Amino acid sequence: MKRYLPFLIVLLVAVVAVGGGAVLYSAKRPHPLTIPKGKSVSAAKESGEGHALGPADAPVTLQEFGDFQCPPCGRLSEPINQLQRDYKEKLRLVFRNFPLINHLHAREAAYAAEAAGLQGRFWQMHDALYREQAVWSNSADARALFAAYAGYIGLNTERFKLDMDSEKVKERVEADQKQGLSLGVKNTPTIFVNNKEIDPKSLNPTELRAAIDAALKQAKPSS
C-alpha cells in the first residue's frame, strides 16, 4: 500500500487543483459570457443603442445613464448586475455614459469604457471602473490605471490608449450624453425601466426589483 501512496497523493492533489480551478472559473466567469450567443449585444452604438446586455426581445429593459466616478452609480453597479443574473432573459440592461462635469476623471473613464468596448470588453471595463472607483477617482494619473485595467482584462493596451483619444470614442460618449439631455437627465444614476424613470429616492436593489416585477406584470397581458 505504501508503495502506491505517493501516486495516490499526487493524483488527489491534481484532481483537487483542476476541480477547484474549474469550480472557481465557473463562479467567476464574467457575466457577459453567460448570456447565450446571439442574445447579447456588447456594442450596438451604430444603431443608436447603448451598450446592452441581454436579449433584444426581453420584456423589460433597464436603461441606466451613469457616470463612472459617481459613488451612488458605483454602489448600484453590482446589484444591477445581480438583477441581470436573476432575471436572465427577461431583462435587458442598457448602459449610457453621462459623465458629470464636477467629476474630474469621469469623462476619461467613459472614454476608457468605450475604448474597451471597441475590443469587445465594455462590460468588463465597466465593472472594473466601478469596482476600483475609489482608487482611480483619487489618483493623479487615472489614465495609467485605466491602461493597467485594460491590460488586466486582456485588451491590447497600445490600441486601447489610441482608442481612448480617438474621435470615434469621444463621439460615442457625446451621443450618449445628448440622448440623456434630450430625455431630461440631470443627475446620475438616472434609471429607466421600460422607458419610465425610476424615482431617485427608489434607487436601491429592492425597489428596482419591484419596478422590474411590475414591468413584467404589465408586459405579460400584452404578450
Add this chain to the structure above:
Amino acid sequence: MAKRNTSTESTTKRSRVPTILYTIAALICLVGLAEATYLTVMNLTGETAVCGGSTSCFEVLGSKYAKVAGIPVAGLGAVAYFSAFTFATFAAFGYRRARMLFALTIAAMFLATLWLLFVQAFLLHAFCRYCLFSAAMIFLLAGIVVSQPATD
C-alpha cells in the same frame, strides 16, 4: 550496548530529516499551487477583485510580462508548483531520483523568480503582493534544496 543504541537512534533521526524536509517542501508547493491556480483563474476570467484596490497589482498583472505567448505566467507557475509537489512527495517517500528532479525544478523556478523580481523592480517599478508571496515560497524551497544534496 547503550552506546550502540544511541548510535542507531542518531542514524534514524538523520534519515528522518530528509523525509521531514521534503514533506515541508511538498506542503509549501501546495500553498504555491493554490495561489497560482487562483491567480490563473482570475486572469482568465478578468476578475478585477483580485487586486482589491492595489494599483501596483494591476500594473504588474496587467503588464505584457504577465503572459508568455498568451499563457498567464501564473498558469506556468501552477504547472511548476505541481511538478515540484510531485517530486517532493516522491522524494519524501524515499525515491532518490525524485530529489534530483525536485532540485532541477526548483532551480528553474528560482531563476524565473529572479527574472520576475527584476521586471517588477526595474521595468515596471511596481510590485504585486501575490508575486512577492510566491517569491518568498520559492526562496524557502531553494533553501531546502541547498540543505539537502540531491545525491548522497
